[in-house]
Amino acid sequence: MKVSLNTKILSKNEQFAEQNRRFLAEHKLDCLNLISSPGSGKTTILTRTITDLKDKLRIGVIEGDIKTDYDSQRIRAAGASAIQIETEGACHLSAQQVYWALNQLPVGDMDIVFVENVGNLVCPSAFDLGERGRVVVLSIPEGDDKPAKYPGTFAQCDVVLINKIDLLAHLSFNIDRVSADIHTLNPKACIFQVSATTGKGMGDWYDWLLGRKKKTD
Amino acid sequence: MKVSLNTKILSKNEQFAEQNRRFLAEHKLDCLNLISSPGSGKTTILTRTITDLKDKLRIGVIEGDIKTDYDSQRIRAAGASAIQIETEGACHLSAQQVYWALNQLPVGDMDIVFVENVGNLVCPSAFDLGERGRVVVLSIPEGDDKPAKYPGTFAQCDVVLINKIDLLAHLSFNIDRVSADIHTLNPKACIFQVSATTGKGMGDWYDWLLGRKKKTD
Numbered sequence: 001m002k003v004s005l006n007t008k009i010l011s012k013n014e015q016f017a018e019q020n021r022r023f024l025a026e027h028k029l030d031c032l033n034l035i036s037s038p039g040s041g042k043t044t045i046l047t048r049t050i051t052d053l054k055d056k057l058r059i060g061v062i063e064g065d066i067k068t069d070y071d072s073q074r075i076r077a078a079g080a081s082a083i084q085i086e087t088e089g090a091c092h093l094s095a096q097q098v099y100w101a102l103n104q105l106p107v108g109d110m111d112i113v114f115v116e117n118v119g120n121l122v123c124p125s126a127f128d129l130g131e132r133g134r135v136v137v138l139s140i141p142e143g144d145d146k147p148a149k150y151p152g153t154f155a156q157c158d159v160v161l162i163n164k165i166d167l168l169a170h171l172s173f174n175i176d177r178v179s180a181d182i183h184t185l186n187p188k189a190c191i192f193q194v195s196a197t198t199g200k201g202m203g204d205w206y207d208w209l210l211g212r213k214k215k216t217d
Numbered sequence: 218m219k220v221s222l223n224t225k226i227l228s229k230n231e232q233f234a235e236q237n238r239r240f241l242a243e244h245k246l247d248c249l250n251l252i253s254s255p256g257s258g259k260t261t262i263l264t265r266t267i268t269d270l271k272d273k274l275r276i277g278v279i280e281g282d283i284k285t286d287y288d289s290q291r292i293r294a295a296g297a298s299a300i301q302i303e304t305e306g307a308c309h310l311s312a313q314q315v316y317w318a319l320n321q322l323p324v325g326d327m328d329i330v331f332v333e334n335v336g337n338l339v340c341p342s343a344f345d346l347g348e349r350g351r352v353v354v355l356s357i358p359e360g361d362d363k364p365a366k367y368p369g370t371f372a373q374c375d376v377v378l379i380n381k382i383d384l385l386a387h388l389s390f391n392i393d394r395v396s397a398d399i400h401t402l403n404p405k406a407c408i409f410q411v412s413a414t415t416g417k418g419m420g421d422w423y424d425w426l427l428g429r430k431k432k433t434d
Contacts, residue, residue: 037254037255037256037336037338037359038254038338038359038360038363038366038367039254039356039358039359039360039363065366066339066366066367066368066369067365067366067367067368068362068365068366070362070365070366089339089343089369091308091337091339091340118339119254119338119366119367120308120337120338120339120340121254121255121336121337122283122306122308122335122337122340123308123337123339123340126306139256139358141256141356141358141381141384142254142255142256142358143255143256145285145287146255146256148284148285148287149255149282149283149284149285149287149336150255150283150284150336151283151284152283152306164358167358167384167387170384170387171384
């Protein structure tokens with residue numbers, strides 16, 4: 001007897017990523033996966049976005065950290081629902097963890113769920129969470145050689161937020177070089193220069209986010 | 218027949234870590250593994266250390282990056298030998314890669330080899346390279362919550378260099394909190410506050426390094 005195997009065999013992560021895609025479609029939810037080095041400002045970008053868009057976009061957050069619930073506390077203080085995942089050593093979130101967290105969130109009241117991945121510019125980009133888009137954050141103090149040195153992460157995203165531009169006066173950082181290196185890897189990536197601390201440049205990021213909402217409405 | 222298995226079965230990485238330990242002992246070489254987030258200043262710390270200690274400590278460097286040889290170019294420009302390893306996507310250096318690189322370096326002319334690991338505050342700490350000590354770099358812009366959020370890396374090191382203290386005037390960072398969190402995880406860790414850009418505080422780091430040389434002479 002010959003058995004034909006036409007079904008693609010999916011890994012456990014891919015199976016849960018598929019479940020997450022179905023969940024997001026059923027609930028008409030947008031979902032962005034935020035990836036960056038530790039300390040580039042992902043949580044501050046989220047808290048400011050939650051505050052500034054509170055009348056325009058209903059936001060929920062899934063927080064990934066190796067340890068502590070510091071970030072989900074900050075998200076809740078800004079007025080949004082947050083579910084904390086502590087990975088206990090793992091260097092990235094898995095689709096299964098995100099599936100569990102999606103089912104804890106009050107998604108009926110949300111337009112978008114942000115997944116703040118573990119701070120790591122390498123591993124998270126290799127794991128599909130079933131998200132609808134990816135945002136990479138690169139902060140000025142990290143240096144302008146990072147897209148060339150970590151190409152995989154910058155090649156697979158929709159947006160790069162260049163954060164902490166308020167520190168440009170104190171540091172050497174060539175934004176033209178970074179933009180050129182990102183576009184060599186990823187011609188379609190949108191690049192926004194922002195300071196989540198001062199608010200400078202955040203409007204362009206908000207316009208991009210709200211534009212996605214119109215498309216899914 | 219009963220076969221007694223008293224020999225510990227080592228992983229491939231552990232086997233090469235053992236080979237590296239033997240290599241370092243035979244050549245009377247010190248070896249420090251530098252671990253940090255991307256952009257915390259590892260290479261700048263090394264180039265300044267090479268320049269400032271050129272008459273006191275003979276330094277070689279093994280550079281780990283996912284892509285590019287930018288960092289080994291900077292090390293050579295500072296006057297030291299460097300071997301670049303491009304991991305092509307891997308998130309940490311392996312002991313086997315370090316074994317290969319040790320055998321490329323002119324170690325007869327060296328007191329110490331620094332291994333600058335891939336920029337990643339999570340994965341490198343889980344891989345023994347056979348090094349004689351570990352140095353973790355944390356820079357001010359990354360934020361003072363990082364030891365608590367990435368405990369594994371800070372628990373397993375000999376030194377923490379708090380770098381970019383020249384930016385303290387522009388950022389909120391509680392050094393007392395960081396020191397307390399590090400010492401909770403790792404009571405014996407030495408903590409030095411430095412700016413590799415301005416040179417401030419580097420003397421204490423140099424004293425620590427030269428003290429190790431005296432012990433191995």
